[in-house]
Amino acid sequence: MAYKIIGKDLTPPDIEAKVTGKAKYAEDFRADGMVFLKLLASPMPHAKVKNIDLSKARKVPGFVGVLTADELKQPKDAGHAILTNDPAFVGQPILAIAAESEQAAAEAIEAVEIELEPLPFVIDPLDSLKPNGPNAINGGNVANRRGVKFQEIKWSGKDFALAGDDQLPQGQVPIDWSYGDLEAKFKESVLVLEEAFVSSANAHHALEPRSAAAYWENGKVHVWGSTQSSSFAVPSLAKYIGVKPSEVVMVSEFCGGGFGGKGYAYPVMAIPAFMSKKLGGRPVMMRMSRAEEFYNGSARAGFQGSVKIGFGADGRVKALDAFVVQDNGPTGGFWDFQNFGDASSIVFQPEAMRYRGIPVLTNTPPKGPQRGPGENQTANVLEPLMDKAARKLGIDPLALRLMNSPGGGGAGVKIGAKQAPVTSAYLREALEQGAKAFNYAERKKNSGKRVGSKIRAVGIGQAYHSAGGAGFDGLVRITPDGILHIHTGVGNLGTYSYMDTSRVAAEVLGYDWSRCVIERGGTKANMPWNLGQFGSNTSFTMTRTNFAAGTACKELLLEIGSMVMGGTSDNYQIADEKIVAKTGGKSITFAEAAQKAIELGGKFSGQEVDEELNPMTKASAKALAGTGLVAAAKDKQPKKGVVPGLAAAFIEIELDAETGRVDIIDYLGIPDVGTVLHPKGLAAQVRGAAVMGFGLAALERYVYDPEYGRPNIRGLYQAKPPSYLDVPAFMQSVYVEGATDPQNPVGAKGVGEPIQGAASSAYLSAITEALGGHTFNRVPVVADMIINHLNGLAPSHKPLQVNCQ
């Protein structure tokens, strides 16, 4: 399909503001009379506030106001409270103070005299599962936002004794599903691997800390916040503040990184709104520090697990039995651990499978989705095991993966407990095309060879994340000057998906891109209700909404054409921003049609809209009514099956056996995205995801001091996200040719997450290759692990120890 706009490299309208410093983020908000708010954060992982004495704080010059937990209507999930007297993690905000300057606010915080009673805390989930182990919060130790009620589960002493030190005890779990005949398939297998594993938690550490500002005016609260999504963030923000979504004016034109941690609103975003309300609507700025961003910014869930995989002689995965204990943080958390089941089922298509999982509460930062939550941890655990299996079976690691990988467009591919179908899949093709582009066969010849202290090795990675939704709304408008305004609720987290999905409306209408304006950035843009920018979904979901809106607009244009020039809509077509008679040559411009639409009103100009639209979309259409031809439409196209984002990656490394240092010689990422919307944008994502993947696999740490339960990685220099010098200068980014998703009008699906898991798992796969098939079963793999292994020394951690590296 030859597109005019889709598939071209366009200059995003907001990029100049980024290079000139004109782009405004949440902390750039300024207003007369603005006060500054600072938080008092819990120094203890689990505590009870016994007494707060504010007398000295109030006397600090510049003090303006204080907000305590009792003054707020708290969410029922106390571990995720906005402010709390029962902190459940180090850094949880207890109270807030506003003052005329940030320095004064900080002075006042220091002048607060607070008495805290320390309580038992949990850093290691297994500790909490022990018969007399502590609970992270009072009353229970197990919960998860998806399908696991708050409860207490303790395993028996026998469970622990049977497992010993290096195997995962496997007690009672709340999630347990299976398909196929597991026992029979294991019997059929010629090779069975059974390994315990640990995958570390990981802080998002987006570069922009989640500062926020708020003021009240005319009964509405105005909030400047940092969020990945625009329309999707509004209802959650409203709920935290305790108002209706229509009473919130959210401003979020730029978001300095989210990676899942800012997918929608979060508790601290509401604090300035509460303080402002208390101060009579006065503007309040809450600048978040890096440490506060670490505490409140969520983190990827850690895993302690065990997996048993049965292989046929040809490398086919016959049986897979997975058991995952998740470090859930102190709140409802996220369902990473459940995604282990989905990811392993789709990538390897096991003939029989069992999945068991248990989310355990801990007193560490609340866990939230991070790029490929669960799926990328899964890839990091399983891909090196595939290399190990390939060696033991005497087959090529690529051949083993090709034996199992879903492809051919997705027919017959299944996913998850219910073995649901998928809309498309080309992972096999990604491996084949990627191997060719990377010259895998040539490089493999030297893989594992040692020259001096250097060992070269080639690795392969794969990953999955669901990548599409349906049923959301689009909204476009042609003003009397003939300009197309594409209203979008897609946030601006740095992927430019707001532009790449909006272009579909322009494509449908045959518009010149230079005559299109994207209206975005928050409530004032009059947004349609869009799904949020997470879960790799945007490129699928909002191409559908823009297709729907563009199509609805086209129908209205044709109808107006027939009303002006006679006949019916069927007598006309659109071309060059005109409505043209199919025979006879009569035409009117889109500009004239827009003027006519205003005259006609009703369904032509936003006064009457589809009842099925979301209230947000209806309100936006109403606000725009009478300004031109207004077309609001719901994506009612059917959607059956899971939309799978899939990616493969190839890497060549050089491992130094003496220092444990790993240098990346070359990298190639190849996602299955169907139709490519924005080539340069895709390349930026593939490379950026690889950088983050290498960090996840090897560089980034998550360490808690077990005695006091305090984190040692609040700062960037400790957590250590990768810098220019940690990654190769140049990385190859390609994509599967000939792929398309039939359930998307332009054949596209999203990609942001599996490209990270493919990179991190490829890296780990290469290390396994370099080390003759040895798997650490622990992520991140750091230099001392490599050195200890090569020198036959014991690792510096216990097998299932967590938060220690």
Add this chain to the structure above:
Amino acid sequence: MSWNSETPETLDAGMVMPPDPANDFGPEPATVEIAGNVVGEPESWRPPTLARRTFLRGVVCSGVVIASSGYLFSSQPANASAKSTDRLITLSINGKKHRLNVPSNETLAHTLRYRLGLTGTKLGCNRAECGACTVIIGDVTEYSCSTLTSRMQGKEIRTIEGIAQNGKLHPVQQAFIDELGPQCGFCTPGQVMSAVNLLEMNANPSVDEVRLAMSGNLCRCGAYEHYLNGVMKVVRGA
């Protein structure tokens, strides 16, 4: 799902719904009883290292760094008085003079962002770890978050706002646009400053020299290669 009645049922396995504060589990507040591992007294919760604010407070009073273990809940505040002394200073920013009264412990980043309306310089860490606050002072890139404004008398300071001249983008800025350097854009001002300064010092750097020169600018989005391509584009085009 109680979030929004319009929420479609067609969300996939991985679809994220925000936590519903009204419905998520609600444990009772913690009781007084302590069981299991008992931790130390509140005293032990002080971090062993020097708090940054205490350091800055020390700068105010005597111009000498006072080592102190004073901390959040200390009943013995550090010797330094909480009040800072203001300094009258003339700053030269992007060629313009600004006469200001600033506390002697105020950082240049804070002055730029909060007193002069120059919000292009960003705060990513406020600790000299990330480079988002990079400015050029004289002919050297510095982290403005760790530079005291009161020491800037007589220095020529350039920020991101001063890079484009008369509405015309600097070649580095244009190249970053062409190569799609910025993703979220938060590190971008710092990247521009480092690249501009590098090319003023060395108009023909190698790829590795560029990576080294810009290694003080972290990019969590991982856009390094695109920034690198932008700089090399200017190098080759020049």
